[in-house]
Amino acid sequence: xxxxxxxxxxALLALLKEVELPALKIRCTTGEYPYSGQCxxxxxxxxxxxxxxxxxxxxxxxxxxxxxxxxxxxxxxxxQCLPCKPCNFGFxxxxxxxxxxxTECQCKSGYYCPPGCEECIRCTKKCPxxxxxxxxxxxxxxxxxxSPPTETTNATLWAILVSVxxxxxxxxxxxxxxxxxxxxxxxxxxxNVPNPESTSSSVETSALINKFFENSERSSLESVGTxxxxxxxxxxxxxxxxxxxxxxxxxxxxxxxxxxxxxxxxVKDPSSEKLKELYYDSRNKVPPQCWKMLMRKSGLLDNDIxxxxxxxxxxxxxxxxxxxxxxxxxxxxGDALCKFLVGLRHMKLNHIYENLxxxxxxxxxxxxxxxx
Numbered sequence: 279x280x281x282x283x284x285x286x287x288x289a290l291l292a293l294l295k296e297v298e299l300p301a302l303k304i305r306c307t308t309g310e311y312p313y314s315g316q317c318x319x320x321x322x323x324x325x326x327x328x329x330x331x332x333x334x335x336x337x338x339x340x341x342x343x344x345x346x347x348x349x350x351x352x353x354x355x356x357x358q359c360l361p362c363k364p365c366n367f368g369f370x371x372x373x374x375x376x377x378x379x380x381t382e383c384q385c386k387s388g389y390y391c392p393p394g395c396e397e398c399i400r401c402t403k404k405c406p407x408x409x410x411x412x413x414x415x416x417x418x419x420x421x422x423x424x425s426p427p428t429e430t431t432n433a434t435l436w437a438i439l440v441s442v443x444x445x446x447x448x449x450x451x452x453x454x455x456x457x458x459x460x461x462x463x464x465x466x467x468x469x470n471v472p473n474p475e476s477t478s479s480s481v482e483t484s485a486l487i488n489k490f491f492e493n494s495e496r497s498s499l500e501s502v503g504t505x506x507x508x509x510x511x512x513x514x515x516x517x518x519x520x521x522x523x524x525x526x527x528x529x530x531x532x533x534x535x536x537x538x539x540x541x542x543x544x545v546k547d548p549s550s551e552k553l554k555e556l557y558y559d560s561r562n563k564v565p566p567q568c569w570k571m572l573m574r575k576s577g578l579l580d581n582d583i584x585x586x587x588x589x590x591x592x593x594x595x596x597x598x599x600x601x602x603x604x605x606x607x608x609x610x611x612g613d614a615l616c617k618f619l620v621g622l623r624h625m626k627l628n629h630i631y632e633n634l635x636x637x638x639x640x641x642x643x644x645x646x647x648x649x650x
Contacts, residue, residue: 303610310335311355320353324377327357343377351378354581360588368398384417392418394567542647543619543635548612553643556634557606557615561598563630564622573601575621577609615644 306317318331321340329339343349348359362375365383369391373382385391385398392399401415405423413422547553564572573583582604590596605614615638622631638644 305609309353313355318355320355321350322353323350326350326359327355345377346375349375349377349380350581351380351584352580354579356581356585360584366396388415390415390417390420543616544645544647545612545615546643546645548610550643552641553615553638554611556637556641556643557611557618558599558602560618560634561595561602563634564627566594568625568627569598569601572618572621572625572627573605575624576605576614576617577621578605 304312304315304317306312309320310317311320312318313330316331316334318327319335319337321327321337325340325342327338328341331338343359346362348361350356350359359377360380363381363383365371365381368385368389369383370386371381372384373379375381388401389398390401391397399420402421402423405411405421408425409423410426411421412424413419415421545553561569570583574580578601583601586600586604587597590600602614602618605617608614609617619631619634622628622634635644635646639646
């Protein structure tokens with residue numbers, strides 16, 4: 279009887295041993311990493327985790343990386359340092375690998391290597407006929423050729439000079455008006471208007487001065503712009519001038535538009551297999567040169583990105599897949615998708631964002647609430 283009871287207990291213990299508890303998904307604060315159902319503090323850059331923490335939100339045992347052999351560039355929860363990268367053939371070492379920085383390599387003189395390349399390319403030595411060197415070859419860019427600059431004509435110089443004089447005159451008039459208003463102790467009239475007639479007069483004066491200033495400034499910019507060669511990417515990024523606000527009496531005051539608020543994406547069923555399929559297929563929609571920055575914008579840490587690249591060297595598609603998987607493991611499929619969409623918005627990859635949103639909506643996976 280006793281022997282049978284013991285045998286039953288042993289069988290029960292064997293069954294319990296085979297049962298695996300599901301992994302707990304925990305979210306740690308910045309500067310911490312998850313381990314065994316709790317959060318531990320990251321080890322500083324130049325070290326790795328030799329022993330994980332025993333109590334939550336404490337620091338485990340950190341050990342220093344080996345100088346010249348491996349490194350960690352940021353604070354981390356890695357169990358080993360990242361190996362130093364050797365310089366490939368055709369490259370020269372410009373900075374040795376330290377415990378906090380990887381090896382830095384660049385091409386020899388007369389060669390260049392764009393970001394992401396694996397071998398150096400010979401620089402262009404001679405521009406085509408009729409063109410001149412605009413920018414010399416560097417370690418990352420080839421020689422840039424372009425049309426020779428044209429000489430500035432006397433008419434253009436006079437136009438620039440006249441525009442500058444007009445601009446200075448307008449500024450002088452505005453400054454004089456401000457000084458006169460202060461001397462006459464009439465500054466309050468620009469803020470609190472005592473009657474409708476003075477309000478109308480002040481607003482009209484403000485509108486005329488602003489219009490005169492805007493026209494003068496525009497003619498100056500147009501005169502300068504006729505003599506400059508257009509280079510892609512150098513367009514001014516300043517927003518267009520706004521018309522003056524007639525509700526305010528202060529000269530030159532404008533209304534600044536509020537930025538558009540992002541749409542709210544709601545995932546209906548985070549466990550949907552179609553959701554996972556579209557989530558992982560999204561790696562084929564993003565240009566390779568944008569992927570690393572997109573992962574940062576989506577919430578993946580630099581240490582995770584570098585480790586995945588190191589573990590899957592020369593396999594770009596597998597790198598992208600593992601980064602999406604790391605994002606899913608950390609936040610869950612639904613939240614990972616939302617963070618991925620936010621990353622696309624931040625990087626202004628609007629075409630990819632809209633296509634992915636439409637595909638998710640057509641498969642009844644998400645709903646989008648637009649904020650007015």
